[in-house]
Amino acid sequence: MNPVVLGIDVGGTNIKAGLVGPSGELVAKEAWPTEGRLGPREVIRRLAVRVKAMAERAGVSWERVQGAGSGWPAFLDLPSGVIEEAINLGWKDVPVAAWLEEVLQKPVAVDNDANAAALGEAWIGAGQGAGSVLCVTLGTGVGGGIVFNGALYRGASAMAGEIGHLPLKPEGEPCTCGRRGCLETLASATAVVREARRRGVASPPGGPAALTARDVFALAAQGHPVAKEVVEEAASWLGLGLAAAANLLNPEVIVVGGGMAEAGDLLFVPLEAEFRRRALPRVARFCRLTPALLGGSAGVFGAARLAWQRVGR
Amino acid sequence: MNPVVLGIDVGGTNIKAGLVGPSGELVAKEAWPTEGRLGPREVIRRLAVRVKAMAERAGVSWERVQGAGSGWPAFLDLPSGVIEEAINLGWKDVPVAAWLEEVLQKPVAVDNDANAAALGEAWIGAGQGAGSVLCVTLGTGVGGGIVFNGALYRGASAMAGEIGHLPLKPEGEPCTCGRRGCLETLASATAVVREARRRGVASPPGGPAALTARDVFALAAQGHPVAKEVVEEAASWLGLGLAAAANLLNPEVIVVGGGMAEAGDLLFVPLEAEFRRRALPRVARFCRLTPALLGGSAGVFGAARLAWQRVGR
Numbered sequence: 243m244n245p246v247v248l249g250i251d252v253g254g255t256n257i258k259a260g261l262v263g264p265s266g267e268l269v270a271k272e273a274w275p276t277e278g279r280l281g282p283r284e285v286i287r288r289l290a291v292r293v294k295a296m297a298e299r300a301g302v303s304w305e306r307v308q309g310a311g312s313g314w315p316a317f318l319d320l321p322s323g324v325i326e327e328a329i330n331l332g333w334k335d336v337p338v339a340a341w342l343e344e345v346l347q348k349p350v351a352v353d354n355d356a357n358a359a360a361l362g363e364a365w366i367g368a369g370q371g372a373g374s375v376l377c378v379t380l381g382t383g384v385g386g387g388i389v390f391n392g393a394l395y396r397g398a399s400a401m402a403g404e405i406g407h408l409p410l411k412p413e414g415e416p417c418t419c420g421r422r423g424c425l426e427t428l429a430s431a432t433a434v435v436r437e438a439r440r441r442g443v444a445s446p447p448g449g450p451a452a453l454t455a456r457d458v459f460a461l462a463a464q465g466h467p468v469a470k471e472v473v474e475e476a477a478s479w480l481g482l483g484l485a486a487a488a489n490l491l492n493p494e495v496i497v498v499g500g501g502m503a504e505a506g507d508l509l510f511v512p513l514e515a516e517f518r519r520r521a522l523p524r525v526a527r528f529c530r531l532t533p534a535l536l537g538g539s540a541g542v543f544g545a546a547r548l549a550w551q552r553v554g555r
Numbered sequence: 556m557n558p559v560v561l562g563i564d565v566g567g568t569n570i571k572a573g574l575v576g577p578s579g580e581l582v583a584k585e586a587w588p589t590e591g592r593l594g595p596r597e598v599i600r601r602l603a604v605r606v607k608a609m610a611e612r613a614g615v616s617w618e619r620v621q622g623a624g625s626g627w628p629a630f631l632d633l634p635s636g637v638i639e640e641a642i643n644l645g646w647k648d649v650p651v652a653a654w655l656e657e658v659l660q661k662p663v664a665v666d667n668d669a670n671a672a673a674l675g676e677a678w679i680g681a682g683q684g685a686g687s688v689l690c691v692t693l694g695t696g697v698g699g700g701i702v703f704n705g706a707l708y709r710g711a712s713a714m715a716g717e718i719g720h721l722p723l724k725p726e727g728e729p730c731t732c733g734r735r736g737c738l739e740t741l742a743s744a745t746a747v748v749r750e751a752r753r754r755g756v757a758s759p760p761g762g763p764a765a766l767t768a769r770d771v772f773a774l775a776a777q778g779h780p781v782a783k784e785v786v787e788e789a790a791s792w793l794g795l796g797l798a799a800a801a802n803l804l805n806p807e808v809i810v811v812g813g814g815m816a817e818a819g820d821l822l823f824v825p826l827e828a829e830f831r832r833r834a835l836p837r838v839a840r841f842c843r844l845t846p847a848l849l850g851g852s853a854g855v856f857g858a859a860r861l862a863w864q865r866v867g868r
Contacts (some may be wrong), residue, residue, distance in 0.1 A: 298784025317837060374710055386803075395703070397687055399841035407802045409833050411794060419835055447683025482722060487803055489720045491698075520722050522732055524630065528712035 249546030252331035262546035278331035311548030313358025360387025362544030431455035481516025499534025562859030574861035583613035591644035624861030626671025632710035661746035673700025675857030794829025812847025
């Protein structure tokens with residue numbers, strides 16, 4: 243029987259897991275609520291029960307599973323496999339790699355979620371075959387990861403690719419990182435909603451508090467002038483941020499993923515225009531800007547790839 | 556006899572060359588005017604005569620020279636070893652690697668000058684031993700290079716590390732690249748002189764046209780308030796640019812070189828303050844910001860390292 247690995251993508255809300263073959267073949271997949279409030283021990287214990295049941299249902303004996311990879315919404319100390327802090331989960335100092343190895347009885351690789359998603363897109367998604375890939379994920383925040391020659395580039399303290407914290411507007415809005423005017427304050431879903439509310443974009447039935455980035459994009463698609471302006475501004479800031487990153491990294495491909503990337507041309511047309519205007523011609527000419535291909539599964543595939551790399555394949 | 560290689564650093568004004576051992580031992584060194592107006596054929600022909608004479612004077616037989624590396628003030632197509640454009644020299648479409656191999660009868664590696672300097676500093680200079688080094692050169696422009704695990708990271712079209720063209724002030728001064736508000740327009744020697752003139756900093760005997768960045772730094776060191784303001788502003792912009800680059804690359808070391816870096820604390824104190832203020836704490840904590848160690852010789856050593864890598868050492 244062909245060997246597989248387990249790819250686990252832990253989010254603030256849901257956990258997704260899949261069994262994946264050496265060339266990215268998806269054998270089984272499942273998702274369930276994270277329930278971070280139960281604490282890391284219990285979340286990991288339940289995770290083990292879930293994935294073993296998933297393997298059994300898929301007719302995959304546990305012996306066929308070579309190892310596991312996992313992406314976490316957290317700052318990690320990679321050499322020790324310890325979560326230093328997972329803000330959305332309210333966890334600190336959790337030895338996730340060791341605990342997962344204990345419950346799964348397999349070798350386990352860990353990384354942060356943005357890195358896992360970047361590796362997934364570079365492996366079998368929109369960045370496949372490229373020597374250098376910058377992957378950006380637009381959501382509540384703006385995350386990123388860098389893949390060179392098929393491997394994650396992590397930097398000195400596993401922070402490489404944090405494009406969300408490019409300081410683009412020195413005296414801009416405060417950012418969750420404690421600084422001001424980071425790309426994340428200008429081009430995330432949160433920023434789109436904030437600007438739309440500020441400019442009085444009409445709210446859905448639930449009142450102003452219920453307005454989502456999806457609502458703003460829907461209004462923009464229907465031609466609402468203020469919603470359109472808000473979306474185009476966010477896209478322009480993102481174009482500037484990606485141009486800055488590209489002038490430095492000269493990547494072959496920039497993959498844009500996350501919920502907002504599903505807006506298609508509404509986002510990509512102004513984004514690409516600003517990117518081409520701001521990037522050096524010799525950089526822009528050799529760079530492909532493209533939507534992500536794997537959608538919400540990028541993290542599972544990337545985690546699986548981490549597992550294959552961990553077990554030496 | 557121990558083998559050596561030839562490191563050649565071609566500048567707009569001078570050419571520097573050295574014979575360098577496998578651990579960076581400098582056996583001989585020489586410099587002479589570039590005379591780019593003579594055209595590439597003649598410059599390369601004279602270069603060969605010079606370096607052979609240098610080897611002879613140093614008692615190094617030509618057989619001991621394993622190969623040569625060279626850094627050029629140019630955009631290059633690396634796979635073919637062709638200079639596509641060297642603006643300062645007025646050259647276009649020059650197959651420098653092939654021509655150098657012809658006159659030297661040795662294997663030759665080529666790269667741009669900023670990359671060569673970065674590799675030199677990472678090899679035996681201020682970045683020695685670090686896994687990831689970003690090297691920035693402050694001069695007429697702002698150049699840069701990135702070294703991961705001892706090897707240059709060049710990106711998709713040999714443009715990686717072009718930190719001088721980080722767009723930091725979207726509606727700022729026009730840049731030589733055709734864009735606006737690049738770091739180079741805010742923190743180069745050219746920018747310092749421009750701002751000092753604009754604010755009426757008293758000129759040296761030669762009149763306003765003779766004012767140099769060195770003059771402005773000298774005045775600032777003597778306490779001239781406007782000169783000091785100009786220097787501090789340039790340092791702050793550089794701090795912002797380095798923080799942006801560091802948030803993306805998470806480098807272990809950032810090496811700051813070039814003429815301006817010789818200003819010492821006058822530059823580094825405000826630079827470091829702004830860098831620490833703008834970089835993510837987890838990035839800044841693991842990043843050392845340091846002046847270059849090799850001064851004007853970084854390019855020769857880096858070119859020599861390219862040669863060693865070319866001949867497989």
